[in-house]
Amino acid sequence: METGALSQTAPDLCAEYNGGCHVHADCNQTGLLVNCTCHSGYQGDGFSCQPINRCTEEPNGGCSDFASCSFTGPNERNCDCLPGYVGNGVQCLEEVEPPVDRCLENNGDCDPVAQCKDLHYHTKTGGVFHLRSPQGKYQMNFSQAKKACEDEGGALASFKQMGDAQQLGMHLCAAGWIEGAKVGYPIRFPSAKCGDNHVGVVLYRDPVDQSSRYDAYCYRLTDVSCSCPGDFVGNGDFCNGVLADVLATNSNFSIFYRFLLDYSSSSQNGKNLVEFLSQRNTDVTLFVPHNDGFTFNKTLTGRDLEYHISTNHSRRSFSELKHHDVIVSKIGFNLTVTHGNDQNTKLVNRRLLLDWDIPAVNGLIHVIEGPLTAPPPSVSHSSRRSHHSSSSAAAILVSVFVACVVGTVGYYVFKHKTNAFRFHYFRNEDEDGASNRVRPALVSIPNPLYDGSTALSPPAPESSQEEEPPAKPPQILDLDQ
Known part of the structure; x- marks a missing residue:
């Protein structure tokens, strides 16, 4: 009973001054013993409690x-x-700097006439893009993800690049490999299902097993799209128009182009050639000598220039140039292709091809190491045929005329020899004694076909009328004309 009475009468030590505990401590009494425990957020033995300062404790x-x-x-x-x-x-x-449209400076390094689009600027991802395996979601380990980015012309994105993309607007709840064998994804809006309401780049705890399978986040620096207008050819990095424009804009062709302009300004044939190279329906192969292949005093005539151009509708790519192939030039003379065992070393008329398959709207350009010299002009086939025809006609006419003259003379001689034989007067023996008689006049019977056959006939009396002029002799073609 005394023990019970004692417990009932034990003073409440925690009631006064918190049992001697700190003001930020809890006092617990067990019999006459007091236990002090600091409040949450404080640290100490209970009798002394100090607020926990995370800025210094961590x-x-x-x-x-x-x-x-x-x-x-x-x-x-x-x-x-x-x-x-x-x-x-x-x-x-x-903090990412707002992207500047790279197309505003130097057209994004596209061709001046190309249409430039900066995907970093327009897609608002700073060059970062999400890549998924063709097999489906989360099918790439770290090494596979790295190679997949390289195959796309990029590399695994760094944490900073991911942060830039997130700030610019990239929001994807899909875990992917990034640089350093890390795994994460960009989140712009808090979500309990994605990143536990975390906003930013959510990262998985390191280290991540590199055999684990996720998607990938890649970065591609040169994400500028270049495309040529419809009336040009090229990949956007270059856009070529007609052949004349390509010659004018390529600095390696400036000497050849200068000769072409000189030819155009000095003759109608030159103007026609420039117009031919400017027409979109032209389709030729043009062998252009590199500037370095010209010697100091080398000049090109109009024929030389046209010798570098194939006939129309004969575009030949480099792969189509075979050994001993013949390409007919614009002046009609052949250009011959040769090469050895190395298919990448080809020559045209013994001029090495330095570059090839430069496209134009109306043809292809192959660059050769030096200029070609055209063979000397020869008589054209049409002129030769015309001259031959004229000569043949003249020869025939002369032959016919000579034959007629010879025939006429021969016939004349033959006829009159015969007439003289037939109608020659022979004296009889009886007439030998009659030598004193008057001899009859010899009679010539003229051939009616030859009015002029009067060799044996007496001269006709002169007529008072004028004779008709002789028929005009046949004209003989003057061979000198």
């Missing part, structure tokens, strides 16, 4: 290395990203 209070930690109460703090960084303080990403 490295930077558990804030990002790019944040400042501010004590706000026991075991509480604020993390604020430093200037130039953005985030929630626990994760601070370097």
Whole structure:
């Protein structure tokens, strides 16, 4: 009974001054013993309790290395990203500069006439793109993801590049490999299902097993799209028009082009040639000598220039140039292709091809090491045939005329020899004694076919009428004409 009475009469030690415990401690009494426990957020033995300062108790209070930690109460703090960084303080990403459209400067390094589109600027991802395996979601280990990015002309994105993409607007709830064998994804809006309401780049805890399978986040620096207009040919990095324009804009062809302009300004044939190279329906192969192949005093005539051009509708690519192939030039003379065992070393008229398959709207250009010299002109087939025909006609006419003259003379002689034989007067023996008689006149019977056959006939009396002029003799073609 005394023990019970004693317990009932034991004083409440915690009632006064919290039992001697700290004001931020809990007092628990067991019999005459007092136990002091510091409140949450405080630390000490209970009799002395100090507020926990996370900014000093933890490295930077558990804030990002790019944040400042501010004590706000026991075991509480604020993390604020430093200037130039953005985030929630626990994760601070370097603030990305708003992308500048690279097409505004030098047309994005596209051809001047190409249409340039900066995908970094227009897609708002800073060059980062999400890549998934053709087999489906989460099918690539680390090495496969790295190769997949390389096959796309890029590389695995770095954490900073992922942060830039997230700030610019990239939001994907799909885990993917990034540089350093890390796995993460960019989140712009808090979601309990994605990143546990975390905003920024959600990273999986390191280290990640590199055989694990995820998607990939790749970065491609040269994400500028270049495309040529419809009336040009090329890949956007270059856009070529007609052959004349390509010659005018390529600095390696300036000497050949200068001769072409000189030819155009000095003759109608030259103007026609430039017009031919400017027509879109032309389709030729043009062998252009490189500037370095011209000697100091080398000049090209109009024929030389046209010798570098194939006949129309004869475009030949480099792969189509076979050994001993013949290409007819615009002046009609052949260009001969040769090469040895090396299919990449080809020559045209013993001029080495330095570059090839430069496209134009109306043909192909192959660059040769030096200029060609055209063979000397020869008589054209049409002129030769015309001259031959004229000569033949003249020869025939002369032959006919001579034959007629010879025939006429021969016939005349033959006829009159015969007439003289037939109608020659022979004296009889009886007449020998009659020598004193008057001899009859010899009579010539003229051939009616030859009015002029009067060799044996007496001269006709002169007529008072004028004779008709002789028929005009046949004209003989003057061979000198």
